[in-house]
Amino acid sequence: MSIHYSSYDEIKSGLQIGEITAESLVKGYLQQINANTHLNVFNEVFEQEAVANAKNVDAKIKQGAAGKLAGMVIAIKDNICYKDHKVTASSKILENFTSIYSATIVERLLAEDAIIIGRCNCDEFAMGAANENSYFGPVKNYADETRVSGGSSGGSAVAVQANMCHAAIGTDTGGSVRQPAAFCGVVGFKPSYGRISRHGIISYASSFDQVGTLTNSVADAALLLEIMAGADEFDSTLSQHPVPQYSKEIVQPGKKKIAYLQEALSSPGVDDDVKNSMVDSIEKLRADGHTVKPISFEYLDFLVPTYYILAMAEASSNLARYDGVHYGYRSPNATDLVSTYKLSRSEGFGTEVKRRIMLGTFVLSAGYYDAYYAKAQKVRRLIRNKTNEILEDFDFILTPTAPEPAFSLGKVEQDPVVNYLHDIFTVQASLAGLPAISLPAGNNNKGLPLGLQLLSKAFSEQELLNFSEYFLNL
Numbered sequence: 001m002s003i004h005y006s007s008y009d010e011i012k013s014g015l016q017i018g019e020i021t022a023e024s025l026v027k028g029y030l031q032q033i034n035a036n037t038h039l040n041v042f043n044e045v046f047e048q049e050a051v052a053n054a055k056n057v058d059a060k061i062k063q064g065a066a067g068k069l070a071g072m073v074i075a076i077k078d079n080i081c082y083k084d085h086k087v088t089a090s091s092k093i094l095e096n097f098t099s100i101y102s103a104t105i106v107e108r109l110l111a112e113d114a115i116i117i118g119r120c121n122c123d124e125f126a127m128g129a130a131n132e133n134s135y136f137g138p139v140k141n142y143a144d145e146t147r148v149s150g151g152s153s154g155g156s157a158v159a160v161q162a163n164m165c166h167a168a169i170g171t172d173t174g175g176s177v178r179q180p181a182a183f184c185g186v187v188g189f190k191p192s193y194g195r196i197s198r199h200g201i202i203s204y205a206s207s208f209d210q211v212g213t214l215t216n217s218v219a220d221a222a223l224l225l226e227i228m229a230g231a232d233e234f235d236s237t238l239s240q241h242p243v244p245q246y247s248k249e250i251v252q253p254g255k256k257k258i259a260y261l262q263e264a265l266s267s268p269g270v271d272d273d274v275k276n277s278m279v280d281s282i283e284k285l286r287a288d289g290h291t292v293k294p295i296s297f298e299y300l301d302f303l304v305p306t307y308y309i310l311a312m313a314e315a316s317s318n319l320a321r322y323d324g325v326h327y328g329y330r331s332p333n334a335t336d337l338v339s340t341y342k343l344s345r346s347e348g349f350g351t352e353v354k355r356r357i358m359l360g361t362f363v364l365s366a367g368y369y370d371a372y373y374a375k376a377q378k379v380r381r382l383i384r385n386k387t388n389e390i391l392e393d394f395d396f397i398l399t400p401t402a403p404e405p406a407f408s409l410g411k412v413e414q415d416p417v418v419n420y421l422h423d424i425f426t427v428q429a430s431l432a433g434l435p436a437i438s439l440p441a442g443n444n445n446k447g448l449p450l451g452l453q454l455l456s457k458a459f460s461e462q463e464l465l466n467f468s469e470y471f472l473n474l
Contacts, residue, residue, distance in 0.1 A: 008072050008166065011025065022057040039162060040137050040155075050115055050116065067113035068112045070113040073165045074114045075168040079171060091349065093322045104197035109224075109228065120156045126153075126171055129175070130150065141448075142161045143406070147405075150182065156180070166216075169212075170213070170214055175402075177190050178401050179423070179438070181451060182449065182450065183402065183406040187215045189435075189438075195225070196211040196238075197238055204311070205310065219247060223247040226245060246461060256396065264425070271404040271444075303424060304427060315356050316357045324341060328344075355416065383431050391434075391456065395456065399453050401451035405444055405449065429453075435461050436454065
């Protein structure tokens with residue numbers, strides 16, 4: 001079994017003194033992957049390629065020509081394109097599709113000698129909060145195999161949790177990196193919208209989608225952000241803000257003002273252990289001299305409906321391209337153009353994806369556009385303005401990442417809205433385009449991980465990372 005490294009710095013020093021090699025690291029992670037195939041974490045493992053790449057990295061280290069991520073073994077979510085490798089977004093409709101180019105982030109990681117070990121299972125087209133919507137079946141939580149991993153980046157979270165790789169890349173639309181990070185006891189980081197290129201990421205909802213990281217440490221999240229962030233000619237939504245050396249500038253923060261959501265402590269929908277971990281953190285922060293005050297967010301009840309109306313509308317538009325004609329799955333029962341469209345889409349997409357496409361098409365339709373989509377855009381602006389207003393007075397907003405720990409696999413809800421409410425605390429940062437991080441907050445008495453979330457101002461990733469490093473060591 002591979003040795004568990006809490007940060008890349010440990011790996012780096014081991015490589016430099018010759019205590020370990022990139023090849024031995026990869027083989028250790030492969031051993032762990034093979035011992036835990038029942039968790040269903042990977043849709044594909046690049047076994048031979050990863051070993052070959054590790055040998056190249058070892059040679060570069062000896063020559064003193066290795067990149068900033070030499071020997072860091074990374075898994076990528078199966079909605080991130082990697083040239084000449086399959087990418088399916090865990091959907092039947094993209095079964096056996098091979099990407100003809102790499103995502104910008106993949107190119108940047110490889111340029112710094114990261115080793116990509118495989119592509120991780122996820123909810124189909126990143127739609128879900130449990131990783132149970134995958135065509136390839138659910139991902140199981142390493143802490144308790146009867147529990148979900150969280151979604152949609154569940155495979156990426158468990159890959160790090162179960163020591164199958166050192167770090168993993170996911171995507172976060174409404175909490176899809178942060179919520180599985182909380183369920184799996186790892187660090188899940190989503191930067192500001194426009195900080196990392198979305199070129200080569202299979203779209204779900206374009207005004208929300210953002211690449212995020214799943215790591216064991218804040219320092220690794222900072223290093224990966226430093227490598228992946230920055231301008232890209234292939235993504236016009238990217239910010240032109242210069243990219244700081246995030247990893248080198250992690251320093252002890254001064255005294256801060258933190259707002260916490262009082263509804264998180266008063267709502268009956270929030271698990272008692274989650275409330276207790278939040279109260280405990282608030283007390284520690286106060287004892288250490290920080291100002292911590294409760295706030296009430298007046299638009300709390302509108303967060304989830306606003307997010308889902310807009311995300312589903314964008315999904316119905318983005319997923320229109322999967323038509324059985326251009327690429328991907330084509331129904332063998334089709335006889336003409338119309339039946340090709342109808343059968344390929346109805347057979348190729350899963351239940352949840354079809355539900356979201358239909359709802360999205362409905363809210364964009366002529367009679368309902370103003371009542372739903374246009375109104376949701378206005379409410380999004382109110383949510384963003386109110387959140388920014390709070391962050392004028394406070395440095396951070398503290399909330400639980402999720403209202404409860406990982407729930408049981410196969411828990412069937414008659415009402416899909418109940419599932420959507422798992423995103424109640426994560427969608428605020430997504431709607432406002434702000435950076436947010438989920439930090440491990442211990443385990444409950446059943447050994448299930450808990451997570452707390454911090455939000456900060458747009459493009460204040462450095463401050464958020466600095467405080468998160470401090471927060472974890474409180």
